[in-house]
Amino acid sequence: MNGTSPVVNDVMTRRVVALRAGAAFKDIVRTMREWHVSALPVLDDGGRVVGVVSEADLLPKEAYSEGGPGPYGQERGLAGVPKADAATAGDLMTTPVITVAPDTTLARAARIMARTGVKRLPVVDRAGFLKGIVSRSDLLKIFMRADTDIAEDVRREVVARLFGAHAEQVRVHVDDGVVTLTGRILRTALIPLAVHLARAVPGVVDVRCELLGPPCRPDIGTYRPDAQRPAPA
Structure with a gap:
């Protein structure tokens, strides 16, 4: 398409x-x-x-033909059927x-x-x-489109356009027209838009979104100045 x-x-x-x-x-x-x-x-x-x-x-x-004349000669059942x-x-x-x-x-x-x-x-x-x-x-x-064609459209028209240089981090799988998006992205605010756009791709039956935000970094925590002070004797 x-x-x-x-x-x-x-x-x-x-x-x-x-x-x-x-x-x-x-x-x-x-x-x-x-x-x-x-x-x-x-x-x-x-x-x-x-x-x-x-x-x-x-x-x-x-x-x-089945109406027939009524008891007084009127045609029955013809009201509303001028044709x-x-x-x-x-x-x-x-x-x-x-x-x-x-x-x-x-x-x-x-x-x-x-x-x-x-x-x-x-x-x-x-x-x-x-x-x-x-x-x-x-x-x-339109729902008879091949899954491979649908997947290609989702990658090109949705993933590549939304996520740009990070598009390779998003995986697209299509099974019987059902699209599944997996992977991690930096901007989680784009997830609803990705689902909306993928659903609009011709032939898509449904969209399952399993996209996640960036992983937490264990080496970054909350700094508390008082935690560096020696305990009173």
């Missing part, structure tokens, strides 16, 4: 199937089944992303669509997904053209 925060462009799926606004209901269902996806971006005639159709947008149709009669992607889609740019950090993309509850985000350029799709599983790819 060269010391930079990982971005959506690093992990997104580039081969994406999309719909036109006029795509029919059955074609949408068929496409989802064929591509094993639960949502599809919708493009306008110019190729820009204008919405997303998900399985949740299709379900009201099923709710309608029940929709038949095309343009009518079914959720809009405005939530998108991210290719240079959006994975951390920001994860926060957007958590806040909005969506499972995937279309990735668009500045003009709104589709560049890819990033999903929750894509965001987790």
Whole structure:
């Protein structure tokens, strides 16, 4: 990662199937089944992303079919499901669509997904053209980094920068993404910062800090002048 925060462009799926606004209901269902996806971006005639159709947008149709007329001819169970009669992607889609740019950090993309509850985000350029799709599983790819790569980043981006000439006194070990820092350092005030920065390295699962301050010198003690005076006779 060269010391930079990982971005959506690093992990997104580039081969994406999309719909036109006029795509029919059955074609949408068929496409989802064929591509094993639960949502599809919708493009306008110019190729820009204008919405997303998900399985949740299709379900009201099923709710309608099972609702049936009530005892007085009213349709039951249709309150709040205006998409029940929709038949095309343009009518079914959720809009405005939530998108991210290719240079959006994975951390920001994860926060957007958590806040909005969506499972995937279309990735668009500045003009709104589709560049890819990033999903929750894509965001987790970063945790598949090799331990050796993570350790190298921690040594270069954290240890070397914080401790400079004394960096060789800090040892970095990584096991299944868990970083362990050991050794002695002169400035113990830097320990919390070292842990914070190491935790931010892409792929790090946790940080265990066993750093210690400089050893005590047994040849240095408290000088007491009265201790040098001879005891009274």
